[in-house]
Amino acid sequence: MVSHVGSVKRDGPAVIGVDALPALFALLQEQGRTVVGPTARDGAIVLAELESADELPYGWGVDTEAGYYRLRQRDDTAAFGHSAGPQSWKSFLLPARTRMWSADREDGVVRVAEPDERPRYALFGVRPCDLRAIGVLDRVLIGGRHVEADYGARRDGVFVVAVDCTEPGATCFCVSMGGGPGAEAGFDLALTEVVDGGDHRFVARAGTEAGAHVLSLLPRRDSDTETAGRAAAAVDQAATRMGRTMPAMSLRKLMADSRESPQWDDVASRCLTCGNCTMACPTCFCTTTEDVTDLTGDHAERWRVWDSCFALDFTGMHGGQTRTSGQSRYRQWISHKLGTWYDQFGESGCVGCGRCIVWCPVGIDITQEAASLAALLPAASRDHAESQDHAESQDHAESQDHDG
Structure with a gap:
């Protein structure tokens, strides 16, 4: 039975259909958030501001090798069946170019303008390796005595929708670096994609109270044994299919x-x-x-x-x-x-x-x-x-x- 209202336990996974993604987008946008996620554009899976879930890269995968990247058509409708693209979320949290201030001199008086207003982001489709990367940037830029103010302002209040990796690329090696294809921390919501013929669904779990609240507003059902098993197996198999490894040493x-x-x-x-x-x-x-x-x-x-x-x-x-x-x-x-x-x-x-x-x-x-x-x-x-x-x-x- 699908429930549309009620509370959700943070540690209780649920199942949402692919048709719930537009509702998830709408909820995030109603909160005043700019949704950023992957989309197929210019021959790559790129991160961009998205207006709707229709812009996600359904049915697209990638082939990678050293110095090589190509989009390829998948034989299913997976939205996240691809490995990391050319950009990381750093492009939005620590942009390549940011105006820190501007000043104008009028009649001998210098007036300094405040920095541009920062968007309130929802990061949609963050892979576990990138979750760890955001955590690293947090520790470096706002975790010590000297805070990078612009990064801190952009990072504050970000809503993160993570996606477990079930399709590692030929150049992936997150397991070697002590991570893994499954999201463990640093997210508000985490999704594991399961595509079984025409049954396209996600196992969803909340990592924060904010995530639990959003999940409670989506059409969903309790996670069943079959779907949970398929999701867990896909993540476990991904851990054994890393295309690269680091030497097993310090x-x-x-x-x-x-x-x-x-x-x-x-x-x-x-x-x-x-x-x-x-x-x-x-x-x-x-x-x-x-x-x-x-x-x-x-x-x-x-x-x-x-x-x-x-x-x-x-x-x-x-x-x-x-x-x-x-x-x-x-x-x-x-x-x-x-x-x-x-x-x-x-x-x-x-x-x-x-x-x-x-x-x-x-x-x-x-x-x-x-x-x-x-x-x-x-x-x-x-x-x-x-x-x-x-x-x-x-x-x-x-x-x-x-x-x-």
Whole structure:
């Protein structure tokens, strides 16, 4: 029996049909939210502001490999049967270009305008790897003493609809990074898609009181054993179908012990230092500021823009640049992402989404580079790194439990 009203327990999953998605969109929009989600556009699954559930990429999947991405037609109507696209949710929470302020001089008086109003977002269709990435950005940008105000304002009150991953791509490796294809925390609502012939439905579970309230307003029924079993099996199978893996060792120790590895020369001979990996990465957060004026000098603006450690002037100082070679810049990126990020923020900066592999124009694969570094380590160092892996995995699990 379908219920349209009443309360929902946060820990009690329900089943909603695909025909409930328009109602879910409408509820979020009635709350004054701008809904952002995946849609098929320009030959890719992109994230965009959506007006209705009809814009979701029903029936579209993707094929990925190192330096390769193509849309493909699926043989079913799955809305989320695809792996990560070129954008991450960082594009909305920490946009590539944001005007921080503007000022005008009139009659000798300077008037500073407030920052532009931020949208109130509902993020629809967030995959577990991206849930973890948002959590990483939260810890970096608003979790410490120094808060990134614009990110905090955009992040405040965001409603997150997560979608469990049942279709990992050939470049996915979230399991290697201590995550998984199932959403565990950081969401208001989580959906697991089940497509069984003409029966297209979702197992829905609430993660917050706000999520439970929204779910209570949707047409739904209690979760049945068959649907719950099919949903759980799809997520479990996805965990065994990751297209990539990281070496089973402490990546933090691997990076520290590989500082002088000859592998850096090898990767430098291929790397274009274009910065695509940092632009596509859901956790890279480096920005810089640009000040601009008009020709009269009476109007000025300050913009925050994404920056990349692959840019030659990223570490520019009065005496010159400190990382002049492509080798040093690639080593800085991967060593920070997999190693020293842990020292700064208590976890890895990589969530295993595989975007950096797909969108590298020469197909450099972070998992292959890590494996090559591991293979070149002396046996004693390799054994030590492997022994530390378990301890770091336990630390991460405890951190996730605490955050949840």
